[in-house]
Amino acid sequence: MSIELRNVSKTFGDVNAVNNVSFSVQDGELMALLGPSGGGKTTVLRMIAGLEMPTSGDVLIRGRRVNDVPVQQRNIGFVFQNYALFKSMTVARNIAFGLKIKKWKKRDIESRVAELLQLFGLEGLDRRYPHQLSGGQRQRVAIARAMAPGPSVLLLDEPFGAVDAKIRQELREWLVTLHHDLNVTTIFVTHDQEEALEVANRIVIFSRGLLEQVGAPREVYEQPANEFVARFIGVMNVLEPVVEGGVARIGELEFPAHGQGDGQKLRIGFRPYAVQISSDLTHYRYHAVLRHTFFLGVLLRVELELPSGLIIRARMTKEEYSNQGLYDDCEVSFQIRQFRLLATDQAPLQPEEDLKYQVPPVIGDNI
Amino acid sequence: MSRTKFNVLPGFGITFGFTLFYLSAIVLIPFAGLVLRSFELTWSDFWALATSERAVASYRLTFGASLAAALMNAVFGTLLAWVLVRYQFPGRRFIDAMVDFPFALPTAVAGLTLSSLFAGNGWLGQFLVPLGIEGAFTPLGVVIALTFVGLPFVVRTLQPVLQNLDREVEEAAATLGAGRWRTFVAVVAPTLLPSVLTGFALAFARAIGEYGSIVFISGNVPFKTEITPYLIVMRLEEYDYAGAIALAVVLMVFSFSLIGAINVLEQWTSRFER
Incomplete structure (x- = not known):
């Protein structure tokens, strides 16, 4: 079991952002956290990453409780909705950042960066700055940067939110292929039920901080656990x-x-x-x-x-x-x-x- | 066929014309006048006037103290801006307003206040002078006054940039394993550097031209605490216009090249921007 949440809650002031949520993610899964905005799904993702601390409950990665492990040591790759690229660094230096922190040898960094540039279709862009890239390219750089140090989990926050419809479709297919090739446990957040149904092999559905249902796309579509899921998944x-x-x-x-x-x-x-x-x-x-x-x-x-x-x-x-x-x-x-x-x-x-x-x-x- | 390009925003001709006129009237013509007047001197006369021992001592103080003050402001102004933008604490708005104080205060008042503070019998001077720190009537006093007048430039240039910093970029660095210090040095600092340089250049330029506050705190001892602008005034009072102009031209050329150099540096450090 790769990741497990046990009775996790998170409150911001008076707001219950996440309420007693438990679920687990298997090794190599491609999981979607789905729900309307304000449903608490991004908060769950950030708690897995260590960017937020749960108010109560435990987060486990590979069977180890990581509540007290700082984000730097969790060995996760995180892709932000707006990519959060380092704008003062070239594409190559963005991708190399995590490797430099891990004190890789210069030659190893160079070959790893070259490998990722090729894998992500970014050849020839290594010396560009982020502002010289298209939206789709920026996103691929963000994923390449997160993947570079070989994280055990890849977390993506609304990965297809900021690109137009055509590229979005390409990116969905590309993410499925990438996940298939790299076989790294992947969790992504989305508010688009079609996207979740198409891309994920399992879906966790949230609304207002509560976990409504966990299941394969077909399961949540054909056997919704409650009225919310029935109405949220598909047209009804x-x-x-x-x-x-x-x-x-x-x-x-x-x-x-x-x-x-x-x-x-x-x-x-x-x-x-x-x-x-x-x-x-x-x-x-x-x-x-x-x-x-x-x-x-x-x-x-x-x-x-x-x-x-x-x-x-x-x-x-x-x-x-x-x-x-x-x-x-x-x-x-x-x-x-x-x-x-x-x-x-x-x-x-x-x-x-x-x-x-x-x-x-x-x-x-x-x- | 019309040769003028179509532009959605009308009025380029008139606004550009006015800009040129305004810039000429306010900046270029006085400068040109200054340079022309200096041509009345022969080159050897000019050189003798501009490089007299007293003049060179005043350049050293003016540029040295201005550089020191601008550097101090670059470091502590950055810190101040960081604290004001990044943290919420009681009295934040008050401190924020206080930053503008050196802008608003007449510089003569600032000079008087500072010199009475740091004099041997002043509030601060009575403790500092016995320790060997003499703030009034010394080069140190000049640096103090110039730091005072230059402070708002760095803070006000940096604040909007800090406000627009994307917190997620820092979080991204953290997820890649970078600690706070590494994140600041490698990720945050390079994006701030161009603005710090702008603020530095502004504070530096302001310090070179500063007069009002210095004349009170420095004591204006020739060769020791006499700044170039004060020397120019002295020359004028002696009706030595040639001497004043020679000094003014040196000051001008020096300032221009410094500001130019800083601009080039700024361009280079912001090469990653649009």
Whole structure:
């Protein structure tokens, strides 16, 4: 086990930034700390690095309690959100900094720097100053600098926050490749759930200082531990029907009452892919107008407006869309194939359930 | 076809013209006048006047004391700026305001105050003089007065730079294993150096031209505690305009080359900036 947090809390004045958090990271993992901003994830990262001291609880690296080990001796590599490069030093001297501190021999430093410049695609930039580099290059220098002394853990704070969308995608893939090649335990902080799902092999989800769930991307997506995770990971339609006469209703839609009495409010969630649409108005139970179509590449997201004004988001493939002959403002019928009871006034999150009646197979299932 | 380049910000012509005019009227014309007047002297006359024993002694004091004072300010002004920016403590704002005091105080008042403080019967002098530290009517007194008037320059030049220092850069050095001292020397100091040099140059230039506070504290003993600006005034009072101009030209050339040299150094130390 590479890193372990045991009941770690951190307060700043009156603010509980991190509240009784425990989780562990295995050797060689690529882990994401995910959550909305202010969730405490950066504080957790800084406590692992030794840049913050936990108010209570223990941080362990390779089985050794490191609470009292200063940051200089923790053998971690840290990449700051804004890279924090040494602006008075060239790229080569930035990368060599940690090696000089460790009193490496001059020749060893030179060959290590050359090796890293090559590995990180920075050849020929060794004599540039940070201000002469692009955002992507600066970030690679920051990672190379952190990796140079061979740390046992690489920590990255919002590594893709400060670059534009195109480079971001490249950097994500590059980070996965790099992690695969170097096989160093890596933890990164992000507020972007897509990024976490795509890059990490395990995700820790925080909100307001609390750990909500730890799991593989598929796990947190398919079996969210609570309503927060269910709503934070992926897109979800959330409705609040009220029980009337044994059925929970909102607008035209009806859901099982889940044993709740009349007048009680439920919270129902369903993913866009669980909404099935047909241009044949007799095919499904509910009717709606297709208001907007968003092209997301192979997939499309559409917005359905029910006669009552309720808006529902659905997802389908491009093929499905054209096979059905759909267009903006056309009338469709639809059904909700799968949904989840997020919460009632008394009960918490419930597992996902299927509608009881027969569902015809549809292309683009489970996307 | 118009030959003037299009510029989103209008008024370059008029503002540039005014800048040139203003600079000429205030700075260049008086300088040129000074240099022209010195041409009325023959070269050997000029050389004799400019290198008389008394003049050379005054240069030595003026530039030596100014250098010493500017160096003191560079070191302790940096420390003061660091403390004022980096730490929160009661009375910080008051101390911050006090830094401007030497700017605001008439220099003659400063000179009077300092000389009465350091005189043998003064508040500080009564303790220091028996120890052999004579602050009034000695070269040391000149250094003290020049340090006083030059202090704000280093502090005020450095404060904004310190405020903009990225704390994460220091944390980055720490994660790479560097201790506090190593971080300061290798990472922080190089980014501060250009501003320290600017502050140093300003304090130095100010010290060379200082007159009001020195005449009170130095005692103006020829060959010992007489500064060049005072000697110039002496020459003028004797209606020896040629002698005054010769001294003034030396002072000017010296100051120009020093400031120029410091600027070059500053350029070099800030080579990593845009």
